[in-house]
Amino acid sequence: MFQALLVEKDDDGKTRAAVAQLDDDRLPPGDVTVRVEYSDLNYKDGLCIGPGGGLVRTYPHVPGIDFAGEVEASSDDRYSPGDKVVLTGWRVGEAHWGGYAERARVKADWLVPLPEGLTTRQAMCVGTAGLTAMLAVIALEDHGLEPGTEKPVLVTGASGGVGSIATAILAGLGYEVAAVTGRPENVEYLTELGAHRIVAREELAETVKRPLESENWSGCVDAVGGAMLARVLGQMAYGGSVAAVGLAGGPNLPATVIPFLLRGVNLLGIDSVSQPFEARRRAWSRVATDLPLDKLEAMVETARLPDLPRLGADILSGKVRGRVLVEIG
Numbered sequence: 001m002f003q004a005l006l007v008e009k010d011d012d013g014k015t016r017a018a019v020a021q022l023d024d025d026r027l028p029p030g031d032v033t034v035r036v037e038y039s040d041l042n043y044k045d046g047l048c049i050g051p052g053g054g055l056v057r058t059y060p061h062v063p064g065i066d067f068a069g070e071v072e073a074s075s076d077d078r079y080s081p082g083d084k085v086v087l088t089g090w091r092v093g094e095a096h097w098g099g100y101a102e103r104a105r106v107k108a109d110w111l112v113p114l115p116e117g118l119t120t121r122q123a124m125c126v127g128t129a130g131l132t133a134m135l136a137v138i139a140l141e142d143h144g145l146e147p148g149t150e151k152p153v154l155v156t157g158a159s160g161g162v163g164s165i166a167t168a169i170l171a172g173l174g175y176e177v178a179a180v181t182g183r184p185e186n187v188e189y190l191t192e193l194g195a196h197r198i199v200a201r202e203e204l205a206e207t208v209k210r211p212l213e214s215e216n217w218s219g220c221v222d223a224v225g226g227a228m229l230a231r232v233l234g235q236m237a238y239g240g241s242v243a244a245v246g247l248a249g250g251p252n253l254p255a256t257v258i259p260f261l262l263r264g265v266n267l268l269g270i271d272s273v274s275q276p277f278e279a280r281r282r283a284w285s286r287v288a289t290d291l292p293l294d295k296l297e298a299m300v301e302t303a304r305l306p307d308l309p310r311l312g313a314d315i316l317s318g319k320v321r322g323r324v325l326v327e328i329g
């Protein structure tokens with residue numbers, strides 16, 4: 001038997017999440033069985049614990065898009081009992097049962113060995129949100145961003161999971177960081193993570209009036225999308241890049257192509273779900289070296305399985321600050 005957060009769907013289509021005891025034979029097929037030690041909470045988890053957001057295929061469902069733990073059994077040569085592993089992406093926790101359970105069974109291809117220099121706890125403090133922040137920073141660097149640029153690097157949705165970790169990584173690497181937040185109460189928190197400047201959300205909330213504004217930012221990690229991303233594109237310095245990560249402010253992009261044509265601005269798409277193994281390894285090893293771990297501790301709240309229905313609703317309404325670590329084992 002193992003404990004899990006099980007989401008069931010009533011006949012009237014409403015979902016309900018509660019902790020349940022499940023038989024081992026209910027685990028899905030897969031090559032590797034993992035004793036989960038930690039999971040975490042991401043925006044997508046909020047959707048999968050609650051209304052589903054079109055992500056969950058079948059019910060009953062065990063959410064949890066990330067987990068870290070120890071291999072209990074493996075039919076794949078790459079993993080043996082006792083190995084520490086991490087899983088993010090591959091639609092685990094959405095289309096497949098995920099990490100909100102004491103035991104998970106998955107394809108070996110989806111796992112990565114626990115990155116050197118991180119514990120399973122630290123890996124889940126980082127999770128998909130942090131890995132994605134790292135992938136965004138790598139993409140900006142690959143397009144020429146370097147510390148010492150004249151203009152700051154902008155991080156939108158800065159008090160969220162992606163934004164908090166992006167802020168800490170960029171500041172740790174020596175960039176001047178401008179953090180956009182709609183929550184003035186988080187100014188001190190963001191400053192402690194390394195933000196040099198705070199930009200109020202309202203300043204960037206209005207839709208584009210002029211396709212080009214002053215060149216304010218040398219790069220941007222954008223977790224918000226929507227009208228804010230459109231505004232930011234028009235404020236990028238010549239040749240600057242925006243890593244588009246999220247849609248906390250909406251999926252539409254009410255922009256013009258003028259910043260691409262007249263300023264050579266780049267819009268870089270960041271996907272964490274289907275990143276190939278080597279790209280994941282590279283990003284995790286950069287997390288281990290470039291994310292100041294004391295800053296990581298400052299952004300983490302811990303929870304257990306019964307807390308998740310409440311916290312899932314909180315993350316969907318933008319109330320969660322930083323990262324939520326879920327202690328399982």
Ligand code: NDP
Nearest residue numbers: 043157158159160161162181182246247248249271272318
């Ligand atoms: P969080 O909810 O933790 O953070 C989102 C932040 O965005 C909030 O904390 C808030 O920051 C800001 N925000 C929320 N609503 C609005 C709004 N209406 N307008 C402007 N700002 C808003 O989520 P995560 O950090 O986990 O994820 C951020 C986004 O990135 C999500 O859309 C998520 O789906 C996406 N994502 C994408 C991945 C990928 O592979 N591309 C991987 C991981 C996440 P503040 O209060 O400081 O303004």
